[in-house]
Amino acid sequence: MRPTPALAVALAAMMLVSMTIGAASVDLVHAFGDPRTMLVLLESRLPRTLAVALTGAALAVAGVLIQALVRNRFVGPDTAGTAEGAALGLLAITILWPASPLWLRMVAASVSAMATTALFIAIIRRLPVREVMLVPIAGLVLSGVLGSVVTFIGWQTDLMQYIGTWLFSGEFSGVISGRYELLWIAGGAAVLAWFAADRFAIIGLGDQVATGLGLGTRAVLRLGLAVVAVVTAMVVTTVGMIPFVGLVVPNIVARIMGDNLRRTLPVVALSGAVLVMACDLAGRLVIHPYEVPAGLILGGVGSVLFLWLLYRRPRHG
Amino acid sequence: MIRIDGVSHRIGKAPILHDITTHLPEGRLTALIGPNGAGKSTLLRLIGRLEPLQQGRVSVAGRDIAATPTEDLARVMAILGQQTSIASRLRLSELVGFGRWPHHRGRPTAHDHARVAEALEAFALTPMADRFLDEVSGGQAQRAHIAMAFAQDTDWLLLDEPLNNLDMAHARALMGRLRDLVDRQGRSVGLVVHEINYAAAWADHVIAMKDGRIVAEGSANEVLTEDVLSDLYDAPIAVASHQGRPLVLHHV
Amino acid sequence: MDKRGLSILLALAACLLLCAGLWMFQGLGGGNRGFILSLRASKLAALVVVAFAIGVSTVLFQTVAANRVLTPSIMGFDALYVLLQTLLVASLGTAGFASLPPGPKFMAEIALMTAMASLLFGVLLLKGSRDLPRMILTGVILGVLFRALSSFVGRILDPNAYAVVQSVSFASFNKVQPGLLPFAAAITALACLAAWRLAPRLDVLALGRDPAVSLGLRHRGTVLQVLALIAVLVSVSTALVGPVSFFGLIVAGLAHGLMRSTRHAALLPAAALSGAILLVGGQWLFERVLDQGATLSVVVEFAGGLFFLYLLLRGHIR
Structure with missing residues (x-):
């Protein structure tokens, strides 16, 4: 079975299930005759379903990009300080200009996410090349340090509640129509990455190869950074951080299909959407009618998958 | 004497040693030689209880290493492994x-x-x-x-490739010192060497290993012959004589 | 110990006394002196206990892992403790859990933690030591897993269990439960004494596995013994103030820098004392001078994290 259609079918099926689950019971077949049901579907269920799929797909693609940029399989947008950077930017603009318009806040979050990701890349470029495992450790610690800065400022300015929703176990229960559309920007950024897929694949081979093939590495690096930062910033500010998607999905896809990004990126995006969708569904079903955040479930599932990858792969994989 | 009785060893699924039975004589300088991956270091590490024995028995000066408390063994033998970063x-x-x-x-x-x-x-x-x-x-x-x-x-000194990183003068001085330990103080030494001429010039007893098995053992003159060495390293090797001891011409 | 080491330890002890004096008596107004003094004394005791627990456990862990940039917390020890605590609450029910007397309950938690940590980290350290960075990464990810599981169990089973998880998920030097303090202090004192008695063997352990075995150290047994001590100490500090990831790194780094020795008989007291000076002095500075009582934990973590990155870039992790 080819992966793309199979994943697409699985995703579509889960999206249908996602439309029917919730506090109010919904009958899809008769929905068109019932304006109240239609309202629930269009205002709450459909936005939520779309938000989950977009988040999963965009984060998985961002994971592929950052792994190509730093040439290390054990990093993701959630372990490179990117999420904390977005939160930091958002916090800064909220404090400096409380009345700032939404678009400006998003720009601030994205720019700051980009700056911290660039800082991460600068740090790991100085690490010894052979030490594959040091890179994720450096990323996790950098995330921790930035996180403590965000927490500190949050405490001082009584914005702790506000911050909590960004940094800790993201969830989709608050998504309704009008409050998730920024995620389309993340989706758009991921599509943009697909057009430059070959460039990222070449960057992943190393600076020397890229230069030898006449590719300007700096421009590609900047493009990659921008995509990763925009995706992460949009996700963090709308639903909070969803861990491990960007880390494990690219790894699993690369194991099966290799690293020809033009071929694999759609599969990565679909798999990311399927994974997050599955976790969101599980979170909604396990203590129905209450919810467990999808981010929390991914924290558990993702770390187990990651440990499996860590011990399945040869060390310098 | 160090006795090795029916020792086999695996790392994961890969067999490293096959049913090794041999001994290192007391009051002698014994050299373990052989190509890369022959299992020399593993055998030495098993004797020195740096790796747990999987199968077989090893005894040092009459003490079974599996049954003797490790702190007592440390007063009978000293072992230096290859990896020495601290x-x-x-x-x-x-x-x-x-x-x-x-x-x-x-x-x-x-x-x-x-x-x-x-x-x-x-x-x-x-x-x-x-x-x-x-x-x-x-x-x-x-x-x-x-x-x-x-x-x-200790009475026994086991060294895994002690000549690593040493220049010619220090390597020769070390071999001389080990020889001195054996001749004057009655101690016993076992070592893994790569440069075969150190074994040729200084060792009393040589154990040649290949693919986890012992190919030949005996005095330097018995083991370091053209036939044994050419077979051992799968390459034609000439052996000359220098001051009554073999001189292996492997570099030409 | 040489003269220089001894005089540094004495100087550290004097400095700690000075900080403790400042903490106890500075700004002691007219009002209810007896009450204020007893409040301050219990907080002082808590800070010192925590500092000793973190300092000693970090030095022990760095020795057993043969690495200078690790702390038990980076490897997920405290997350394991929080998970075990959550599971206890979940299996006994909040009412059953709350009705247990704090002392025996604490002892039971520590016993469970010691067993689990020795098992888990024993396997990890004894089997994984050939690929150090992978072992570290495993510990870090296990920490993430334990935290997610605690949160998950808390959310699914019981809002009260969740409150327990929340209360131990963030470090704060301000929330010590006075009921635990006598037990914590006694256990810490015993564990520190045991560590100090192990000092000569720790010196040998620090050489790495092969040399230690060659010198006749019972390597496996010693590693497990040390892990058990670490588990006890981490339980104490996590129960008192919550998870503290990087503070131990600063303290152990200070101890090595000050003593310029690898003798644990000198390193362990130096780490404990300098940790206590930092915590007591720091808390005094932030609470009384800067009027920011809650800030110390954040500052300590921030500085510790930067110190970690610095060590990493200097190539000290290998």
């Missing part, structure tokens, strides 16, 4: 000082300090005794590790 920042004198630990268990006496000074002197380390390990050259650090095993003052 995380803590130690002065050379401190490192060599640890060689006396099996005897004093944390409370060194004047006698212990004297033996440490002797070991430092023996390996020409006294002038740099107060320098840190990461401040000296690889060869000097290697000599410090050997001095530590030497300071342990």
Whole structure:
């Protein structure tokens, strides 16, 4: 079975299930005759379903990009300080200009996410090349340090509640129509990455190869950074951080299909959407009618998958 | 005498040693030789209980290593493994000082300090005794590790490729010192060597290994012959004679 | 110990006394002196206990892992403790859990933690030591897993269990439960004493596995013994103030820098004392001078994290 259609079918099926689950019971077949049901579907269920799929797909693609940029399989947008950077930017603009318009806040979050990701890349470029495992450790610690800065400022300015929703176990229960559309920007950024897929694949081979093939590495690096930062910033500010998607999905896809990004990126995006969708569904079903955040479930599932990858792969994989 | 009886060993699924039975004679300098991956280091590490025995028996001077408390073994044999990078920042004198630990268990006496000074002197380390390990050259650090095993003052000394990082003069001096230990102090030495001419010039007893099996063993003159060596290394090797001992011409 | 080491330890002790004096008596107004003094004394005791627990456990862990940039918390020890605590609450029910007397309950938690940590980290350290960075990464990810599981169990089973998880998920030097303090202090004192008695063997352990075995150290047994001590100490500090990831790194780094020795008989007291000076002095500075009582934990973590990155870039992790 080819992966793309199979994943697409699985995703579509889960999206249908996602439309029917919730506090109010919904009958899809008769929905068109019932304006109240239609309202629930269009205002709450459909936005939520779309938000989950977009988040999963965009984060998985961002994971592929950052792994190509730093040439290390054990990093993701959630372990490179990117999420904390977005939160930091958002916090800064909220404090400096409380009345700032939404678009400006998003720009601030994205720019700051980009700056911290660039800082991460600068740090790991100085690490010894052979030490594959040091890179994720450096990323996790950098995330921790930035996180403590965000927490500190949050405490001082009584914005702790506000911050909590960004940094800790993201969830989709608050998504309704009008409050998730920024995620389309993340989706758009991921599509943009697909057009430059070959460039990222070449960057992943190393600076020397890229230069030898006449590719300007700096421009590609900047493009990659921008995509990763925009995706992460949009996700963090709308639903909070969803861990491990960007880390494990690219790894699993690369194991099966290799690293020809033009071929694999759609599969990565679909798999990311399927994974997050599955976790969101599980979170909604396990203590129905209450919810467990999808981010929390991914924290558990993702770390187990990651440990499996860590011990399945040869060390310098 | 070190007796090795029916020892087999695997790492994961890969077999490393196949049913090895042999001995290292007492009061002799024994060299383990063979191509890469022959299992020499594994055998030495098994004798020195650095790896747990999976199958078979090993006894050192009559003591079964599986049944003898490790602290007692440390007063009978000293083993120096190949990997000698140490995380803590130690002065050379401190490192060599640890060689006396099996005897004093944390409370060194004047006698212990004297033996440490002797070991430092023996390996020409006294002038740099107060320098840190990461401040000296690889060869000097290697000599410090050997001095530590030497300071342990045991009947048996097992060394895994002790000549690594040593220049010609220090390598020869080390072999001379080991020879001296055997001839004058009645100790016994077992070592893995890569440069076969050190075995040819200094060893009493040679054990040749290949693919986890023993191919030949005996005196240097018996084992280091053209036939055995050409077979052992899968390459034609000529052997000449120099002052009554074999001289292996493997480099031409 | 040489003269220099001894005089540094004495100076550290004097400095700690000075900080403790400042903490106890500075700004002691007219009002209810007895009450204020007893309040301050219990907080002082808590800070010192925590500092000793973190300092000693970090030095022990760095020795057993043969690495200078690790702390038990980076490897997920405290997350394991929080998970075990959550599971206890979940299996006994909040009412049953709350009705247990704090002392025996604490002892039971510590016993469970010691067993689990020795098992888990024993396997990890004894089997994984050949690929150090992978072992570290495993510990870090296990920490993430334990935290997610605690949160998950808390959310699914019981809002009260969740409150327990929340209360131990963030470090704060301000929330010590006075009921635990006598037990915590006694256990810490015993564990520190045991560590100090192990000092000569720890010196040998620090050489790495091969040399230690060659010198006749019972390597496996010693590693497990040390892990058990670490588990006890981490339980104490996590129960008192919550998870503290990087503070131990600063303290152990200070101890190594000050003593310029690898003898644990000198390192362990130096780490404990300098940790206590930092915590007591720091808390005094932030609470009384800067009027920011809650800030110390954040500052300590921030500085510790930067110190970690610095060590990493200097190539000290290998």
